[in-house]
Amino acid sequence: MNNEKQHIDFIDLIGKYLAKEASQEEIGMLEEWIKKDAENKKTFLGFKQTWSLSRVEQIDQQINLNEEWDQISSTLFGEEEVDDVLQSETTPFDYNKFLRIAAIIVIVMTAGYFLFYLISNPSTEQLVAGNSTTTTTLPDGTEVTLNHNSILKYPKIFASNIRTVQLQGDAYFEVAHDLSKPFVIQTKNIQVEVLGTSFYINAKVEQPTVDVFVKTGKVAIIGNKKEKLFLTAGEKGTFDKSNGQLTKEENRDRNFISWKTGQLVFENESLVNVVDKINQTYHSNIMIDNPDIYYCMLTATFEEQPLEIILEVIQETFDLIIEQKNGKILISGNGCE
């Protein structure tokens, strides 16, 4: 017990030493303690490394790697480059080479400027949808509807050759047509490139996939290996986060933008799927209490109806019991024919 107490005090001391707070006397105590036992020495070194490691990121930000690399490469390889210059001085002036180099410089500078512009551009707008959906019109006329818990970042003024926005979460886009300026949506995993079209992109972080549902027009998804997958109206593209694969299929989900339109169409759909879709659309918390009624099959169309009405219809159709319990809606019953 006493020993343990002592131990703890020394760790305070190690902390003080590392933070440069220890007095000469305390340093002396620490030296004694370390000499006493190899185990103490190990403890000290472990904390010293922890202290050192904890600042890795901060140090990283203070270091300009390109500058450091330039410095070492001019020390080590500088002579070779000087040689090149000397050689070219002795050969006749090569106008074509000059033009090529000039062109490269212009390209690099332009690219650098754009990069700088993109990084430093402070005039970025941020649209945040918390517990409601939000619709906005971007500077180019594109209409975006953000679903709950989603964020869209876009510039106040789009660049002259491209329209780039960043999305976290899921949103529906009706992109204003402009052939000269592709519209690019960047998400954490993929990019979606379009000219003018409407589609829904679901890039919620908690999902194992990123899904793109195209309503009209044509869309390209760009995966993390820069490969492109083209989608046309009625198709659904999927990016699998676990293996980076891009695939497409016919979109069979008629309700993919119900959260926006409020329209729900069910055609011989199981109650378990119906409830799932209603929960997504209304951000409700409906649960089925009895597995026997999972596969009651529903055919119905709802047009922006309040949740209560939809629940009433389900209750009447299958003769079920629906009750509210601590923020949840429970559906139970005896099963259906």
Add this chain to the structure above:
Amino acid sequence: MTRNIAYHNLDKQLFEQLFREYFSPLCNFALGYVNDLDTAKEIVQEVFINLWNKKDTITSDKSVKAYLFTSVRNRCLNYIRDHKKFRSYVLDVEIEDTQLVVENNSMTETETQIKIQQAIEKLPEKCRQVFVLSRFDELKYKEIAEKLGISIKTVEVQISKALKILREELKELIISILLIIFGLL
């Protein structure tokens, strides 16, 4: 990829790759010995220059990574010894008289950074506040105490608490990046 290359096979491209991957971690490592970043950067530059110039004559069965870390440590120790830049000879120099073993772990430097960042974020609120003020903002205990309206003793306790939690969280990094061997251990 850059992990187990033979020294004489080191070409300019691989060298640049190594430099870009390890320059910052090595500077940080050097800062465990020397006090200012400029000295640390200088030492790491020297080590890389030395690696390039001697690549044909280095006969080490250590990985390049291990070579880099060991060289940086040795140069740092020489520096603090020669410039008398130690607060305690025992704690800063003598204690390092142990064999340094650098293991190749599978984590990239970015993953390592993320892991460290997450560990710091996971510290209890008060503890993190105190630790960050001391470690990143380099405030004195007294200044931290005044700023947060707590006693100096509390600052002391919070710092050692942070260190204990971080050491536990970063255990595998400490072991796999820098394993210090005592005798048979």
